[in-house]
Amino acid sequence: MEQQETILKVKIRMAKECPKCHSKNLKEVEDKTKAIAYFNHQPIYRKKAVCRDCTYEWFPEGGAE
Numbered sequence: 792m793e794q795q796e797t798i799l800k801v802k803i804r805m806a807k808e809c810p811k812c813h814s815k816n817l818k819e820v821e822d823k824t825k826a827i828a829y830f831n832h833q834p835i836y837r838k839k840a841v842c843r844d845c846t847y848e849w850f851p852e853g854g855a856e
């Protein structure tokens with residue numbers, strides 16, 4: 792683990808496994824359709840998790856969808 796873990800990491804929880812098939816073969820993409828916040832003038836996007844096995848997509852931070 793590096794020391795450069797940012798505050799953002801604390802706020803935006805990463806997906807650990809797929810809620811459908813419990814695969815850990817995930818990728819995360821940013822939902823760039825809208826910024827949820829700005830941090831140091833950088834837009835923060837919602838992270839969307841995508842399961843590579845079953846293609847299920849969800850928002851791991853538990854936002855509305």
Ligand SMILES: [Zn+2]
Binds near residue numbers: 812814846
């Ligand atoms: Zn899955």
